[in-house]
Amino acid sequence: MATVLNGLGVHGKFMVIGAADGPLEVSPGQFITGKRSVQGWVAGASIDSEDALRFSAISGVRPMMEKYPLARAAEAYERMMSGHANFRVVLTME
Amino acid sequence: MRSSLKEENTVKAIQISKAGGALELVERETPAVRRDWVRIKVQACGVCHSDMLMKEGYWPGLQYPRVPGLEVAGMIDEVGDNVTAWKKGQRIGVGYRTVPIGRGNNAKDLALKRGEQAYVNSEAANPVEELKRIGGAKVILSTAPAAKRWPRS
Numbered sequence: 001m002a003t004v005l006n007g008l009g010v011h012g013k014f015m016v017i018g019a020a021d022g023p024l025e026v027s028p029g030q031f032i033t034g035k036r037s038v039q040g041w042v043a044g045a046s047i048d049s050e051d052a053l054r055f056s057a058i059s060g061v062r063p064m065m066e067k068y069p070l071a072r073a074a075e076a077y078e079r080m081m082s083g084h085a086n087f088r089v090v091l092t093m094e
Numbered sequence: 095m096r097s098s099l100k101e102e103n104t105v106k107a108i109q110i111s112k113a114g115g116a117l118e119l120v121e122r123e124t125p126a127v128r129r130d131w132v133r134i135k136v137q138a139c140g141v142c143h144s145d146m147l148m149k150e151g152y153w154p155g156l157q158y159p160r161v162p163g164l165e166v167a168g169m170i171d172e173v174g175d176n177v178t179a180w181k182k183g184q185r186i187g188v189g190y191r192t193v194p195i196g197r198g199n200n201a202k203d204l205a206l207k208r209g210e211q212a213y214v215n216s217e218a219a220n221p222v223e224e225l226k227r228i229g230g231a232k233v234i235l236s237t238a239p240a241a242k243r244w245p246r247s
Contacts, residue, residue: 073108089141
């Protein structure tokens with residue numbers, strides 16, 4: 001993550017949304033000159049999700065998923081845990 | 095296709111019978127809607143790494159058997175008598191805990207202003223999820239899930 005901090009523009013904000021292990025190393029100089037910042041965000045707030053859904057509807061953005069029927073939940077779970085899933089693993093009720 | 099779960103006595107669900115147990119497909123009794131809750135007919139549910147905490151029993155105080163599922167999308171199937179914010183047939187989503195953790199009431203007040211809701215998911219049922227009515231400060235301290243409205247599209 002430290003590498004991409006240099007890609008921030010002036011007033012750029014680096015959003016931490018993934019709970020990766022280990023410390024995030026930054027140097028003060030990376031922030032001072034461009035008034036950049038680092039901020040964490042927890043996903044799942046209703047208002048955030050509503051905003052995201054509204055944006056998706058307006059802009060035509062659609063999710064990419066790896067779908068599994070409910071009966072194959074154990075397999076879906078293993079897929080998610082494997083770290084090899086390319087997209088969100090989603091159970092469907094069909 | 096039946097329009098309401100009312101007529102069905104049981105629903106299919108994925109259940110974990112003990113900490114570290116397997117995900118098993120079972121039939122469970124259809125939960126009755128309570129006064130302040132809505133009942134959701136689940137259409138899809140994301141599988142999140144956080145589900146691992148429930149499956150392996152890493153949250154304190156978990157009781158089994160329980161039904162995992164933290165990313166629910168579905169349709170309101172029934173609303174409780176006290177529920178005014180939601181209607182039967184509305185599309186609805188249920189997510190994870192949502193309020194920033196901080197000291198004092200500032201974090202909660204700020205979250206409320208933004209329309210965020212707090213909850214610890216006690217038992218997200220799949221494909222039937224019970225959901226406490228949202229809105230108002232009472233919910234922020236309860237164990238009620240949060241909900242999102244779907245945009246018209």
